[in-house]
Amino acid sequence: MSALINAGLTPSIGLSEEQAQLIDIAQNFCRDKSPIDQVRKLLDDDTGFDPAVWREIAELGWLGIGVPEEFGGIGLGLGELVPIVEQMGRHLMALPFVSTIVAAQAILHAGTSQQQQKYLPALASGTAASLALCEENADWDLENISCTASQTDQGLVLSGRKFLVTDAHQAELFIVSVRYDDKPALVIVPRAALAEGAMSREKIIDDTRRSYALDLNGVCVDADSLMEQAKAAETLAYIELASSLLLAAEMVGGAYNVIDYTLDYLKTRKQFGKLIGSYQSLKHTMVDAHMGYERARSHLYSAAYLFDQQGEGEVAVRMAKAEANEAFSFAADRAIQFHGGFGFTYDCDAQLYRRRAIWCSALHGDARYHRRKLADLML
Amino acid sequence: MTAVDQKQLQEFKQQAEAWFAENTPREVDFMLPLTFMEVGTDQQFEFLRAWQNKVYEAGYLGAHWPKEFGGGGLDRAFQDVATKAMAAERTPIMLNAIGLNWTGPLLLDRGSEEEKKKYIKGILSAEEIWCQGFSEPDHGSDLGNAQTRAVREGDEYVINGSKIWTTQGNYADYMILLARTNPQAESKYKGLSFFLSPMKGQGIETVPIRKLTGEYGFTQTFFDNARIPASCLMGQEGEGWLIAMQTLEYERGARSGQAGGHVMMSADPADILELARHAQINGKPAIEDPAIREELVALMTEARALGLNSRRDKIQPLAQDRPMSLALGSKLASTDFYQRLNAFAIAMQGTRAAYYVGDPQAHDNGVWQRGYLNSFSATIGGGTSQIQRNIIGEHVLGLPKG
Numbered sequence: 001m002s003a004l005i006n007a008g009l010t011p012s013i014g015l016s017e018e019q020a021q022l023i024d025i026a027q028n029f030c031r032d033k034s035p036i037d038q039v040r041k042l043l044d045d046d047t048g049f050d051p052a053v054w055r056e057i058a059e060l061g062w063l064g065i066g067v068p069e070e071f072g073g074i075g076l077g078l079g080e081l082v083p084i085v086e087q088m089g090r091h092l093m094a095l096p097f098v099s100t101i102v103a104a105q106a107i108l109h110a111g112t113s114q115q116q117q118k119y120l121p122a123l124a125s126g127t128a129a130s131l132a133l134c135e136e137n138a139d140w141d142l143e144n145i146s147c148t149a150s151q152t153d154q155g156l157v158l159s160g161r162k163f164l165v166t167d168a169h170q171a172e173l174f175i176v177s178v179r180y181d182d183k184p185a186l187v188i189v190p191r192a193a194l195a196e197g198a199m200s201r202e203k204i205i206d207d208t209r210r211s212y213a214l215d216l217n218g219v220c221v222d223a224d225s226l227m228e229q230a231k232a233a234e235t236l237a238y239i240e241l242a243s244s245l246l247l248a249a250e251m252v253g254g255a256y257n258v259i260d261y262t263l264d265y266l267k268t269r270k271q272f273g274k275l276i277g278s279y280q281s282l283k284h285t286m287v288d289a290h291m292g293y294e295r296a297r298s299h300l301y302s303a304a305y306l307f308d309q310q311g312e313g314e315v316a317v318r319m320a321k322a323e324a325n326e327a328f329s330f331a332a333d334r335a336i337q338f339h340g341g342f343g344f345t346y347d348c349d350a351q352l353y354r355r356r357a358i359w360c361s362a363l364h365g366d367a368r369y370h371r372r373k374l375a376d377l378m379l
Numbered sequence: 380m381t382a383v384d385q386k387q388l389q390e391f392k393q394q395a396e397a398w399f400a401e402n403t404p405r406e407v408d409f410m411l412p413l414t415f416m417e418v419g420t421d422q423q424f425e426f427l428r429a430w431q432n433k434v435y436e437a438g439y440l441g442a443h444w445p446k447e448f449g450g451g452g453l454d455r456a457f458q459d460v461a462t463k464a465m466a467a468e469r470t471p472i473m474l475n476a477i478g479l480n481w482t483g484p485l486l487l488d489r490g491s492e493e494e495k496k497k498y499i500k501g502i503l504s505a506e507e508i509w510c511q512g513f514s515e516p517d518h519g520s521d522l523g524n525a526q527t528r529a530v531r532e533g534d535e536y537v538i539n540g541s542k543i544w545t546t547q548g549n550y551a552d553y554m555i556l557l558a559r560t561n562p563q564a565e566s567k568y569k570g571l572s573f574f575l576s577p578m579k580g581q582g583i584e585t586v587p588i589r590k591l592t593g594e595y596g597f598t599q600t601f602f603d604n605a606r607i608p609a610s611c612l613m614g615q616e617g618e619g620w621l622i623a624m625q626t627l628e629y630e631r632g633a634r635s636g637q638a639g640g641h642v643m644m645s646a647d648p649a650d651i652l653e654l655a656r657h658a659q660i661n662g663k664p665a666i667e668d669p670a671i672r673e674e675l676v677a678l679m680t681e682a683r684a685l686g687l688n689s690r691r692d693k694i695q696p697l698a699q700d701r702p703m704s705l706a707l708g709s710k711l712a713s714t715d716f717y718q719r720l721n722a723f724a725i726a727m728q729g730t731r732a733a734y735y736v737g738d739p740q741a742h743d744n745g746v747w748q749r750g751y752l753n754s755f756s757a758t759i760g761g762g763t764s765q766i767q768r769n770i771i772g773e774h775v776l777g778l779p780k781g
């Protein structure tokens with residue numbers, strides 16, 4: 001890795017035909033399906049998204065983009081999904097999209113062929129899934145697991161509690177990380193295996209989203225629900241990177257629209273007889289926010305391009321997540337400030353973006369976490 | 380241009396790499412300028428002039444400029460490859476930057492046949508050095524207010540006034556000069572005209588100015604009833620502002636056409652890693668300090684974004700939301716970055732941060748200290764970072780003027 005950097009080579013960025021087309025299609029789709037009135041209407045909705053929109057997405061085939069053809073998908077790389085998630089991020093959509101995609105990829109990585117045949121066609125065509133990885137320890141290290149699974153006569157019995165399981169209420173299956181034989185393992189848990197009341201809604205900072213705590217105690221699944229354990233650690237690492245890439249896409253999208261939203265205000269609000277956007281302390285700060293966004297977007301598409309490459313992919317994804325965290329957070333933070341008193345209200349959209357930026361940074365690592373990982377990879 | 384012959388390009392690349400590996404001067408026993416703005420001694424000047432000439436004669440400068448005017452007549456990709464080879468080999472810089480990077484492209488884009496014939500070859504060969512006479516003592520950022528006068532008298536213009544911060548002014552044969560031909564024009568901009576003015580002649584005097592590094596590199600230029608041929612006017616009277624703005628677009632990298640070749644040696648972000656390995660902080664190599672590691676990664680990430688931004692700018696679907704954003708932003712992004720990079724490098728050196736070029740205690744012979752001081756040339760010259768923010772805010776983000 002450091003050879004690449006020492007040689008002063010700029011790593012690559014590129015765009016496939018498919019991605020170029022998806023940018024336009026996704027842009028129109030997300031703009032149509034998720035105008036801000038709709039986002040706000042869904043804030044108080046239990047589901048948090050419109051099932052009809054989810055079905056349309058399934059029909060568009062987006063859920064199958066990363067799933068191989070033999071399982072009913074298209075078989076492209078995960079990077080192909082970046083333009084879609086970016087546009088969803090622009091329009092503050094909240095769907096079980098990323099979790100379903102990543103769950104499918106996890107099964108593709110470490111599922112037995114029987115599991116792949118059973119689940120992948122469903123996930124490619126609209127069955128929602130989620131991942132239950134986080135625990136009380138609040139650690140970003142996905143191998144720091146205390147939930148357990150053990151084989152009994154009845155099957156595989158789980159214990160412990162999981163947190164921040166997004167869209168659990170809509171998920172038909174869960175990828176759950178546990179310790180098995182005192183080593184990390186992944187288990188596929190169908191929704192039906194959960195006891196009544198095992199799921200409780202969490203109060204989270206991002207009001208557009210729904211998240212749940214999962215009580216695994218007493219959950220018993222078929223013995224063959226265990227994914228290939230030899231691949232568990234590698235798959236957890238993959239899940240972290242795949243999720244980071246798609247979260248970065250969501251944040252880069254969010255940063256664009258929160259900047260746009262704030263610019264609109266700066267071009268219409270007057271004080272001291274002048275449009276406030278003519279004041280340099282606002283203008284120059286908006287430029288800095290915009291430049292941060294541009295940096296993050298370049299890193300995002302580089303990460304999308306390099307994702308499948310060993311080593312380089314990880315560096316690119318971690319850089320993208322770190323930059324996206326910072327760009328989105330800064331832009332949304334200033335957005336509140338630059339709306340003045342209105343910025344302090346629930347009615348001002350700036351808070352929706354700011355809260356989402358915190359959520360997205362909290363999952364799979366903030367900027368400092370990724371920089372520390374990068375330091376070990378690069379220095 | 381037809382599609383680039385990849386095989387030919389590949390061969391050219393190998394030849395260029397081999398040529399620079401073999402011909403790059405290694406043992407130079409005096410300090411070489413890091414940028415074209417730091418040419419302070421005759422020794423440096425002569426050395427760099429000869430070096431540029433050699434590179435040009437070998438075919439690695441202006442490779443994509445038209446053959447009829449002295450260029451190589453190849454596709455731009457060829458020059459890009461040659462320029463990369465120079466940067467990778469860390470060769471001395473190309474001296475005649477104002478000619479190569481803004482006068483030349485300006486002439487090729489909007490000059491007359493005659494002007495192209497007259498000037499292009501001398502720019503490439505470094506036989507004719509160019510300088511830029513835009514800024515004045517009282518009008519820098521507010522360039523549109525420039526007051527140097529040009530009055531038409533028969534076949535000549537008579538120039539009076541003063542330009543300042545004229546890079547290589549004392550060595551230049553020609554100046555791109557912005558002067559006021561009509562003080563009564565309906566706007567300050569419309570009264571300006573653009574000249575390709577000779578620098579050697581009666582009534583033109585340059586006085587070197589010492590820079591914050593203690594070295595020389597720019598001058599104040601005085602015009603005292605200097606007479607230049609009327610044919611030096613570029614375009615029409617009153618088009619000066621338009622042409623000056625186009626020139627600044629080359630200078631700021633928002634418009635391409637440059638002859639290529641590197642004119643600034645920016646610190647390679649990889650060099651800072653080397654420094655972090657041998658600089659000691661609290662008795663340990665700086666690279667072992669967690670806070671420094673994090674900052675180093677942040678800087679490497681930013682460095683990478685600069686390269687990615689310019690590549691992304693060429694991928695149309697990824698550069699269309701705010702047209703011109705990446706191009707107009709590149710000067711601000713890169714110059715601010717290099718300033719912080721140098722400042723951080725100094726901050727890693729413990730007490731040795733206190734040394735400067737020439738002291739045996741200085742890390743890397745003080746290149747970071749000197750580089751930091753010099754970095755302001757780029758955050759001030761060519762339009763300050765504050766002015767860049769105004770431009771981006773207004774032209775990219777559409778915010779109202781102040």
Ligand SMILES: Cc1cc2nc3c(=O)[nH]c(=O)nc-3n(C[C@H](O)[C@H](O)[C@H](O)COP(=O)(O)OP(=O)(O)OC[C@H]3O[C@@H](n4cnc5c(N)ncnc54)[C@H](O)[C@@H]3O)c2cc1C
Nearest residue numbers: 511512513514519520544545546756759760761762763765
């Ligand atoms: C190394 C070097 C080489 C140069 N070479 C050349 C050359 O070859 N030819 C040439 O013509 N010029 C050259 N320049 C001059 C350069 O273009 C000017 O210095 C620059 O445009 C700033 O003008 P000024 O020095 O008059 O500063 P001012 O315009 O007086 O600026 C002073 C400060 O005020 C800020 N400021 C001014 N206006 C605004 C505003 N509207 N909004 C916010 N902030 C503002 C500036 O950012 C700056 O920080 C060179 C400068 C340097 C440092």
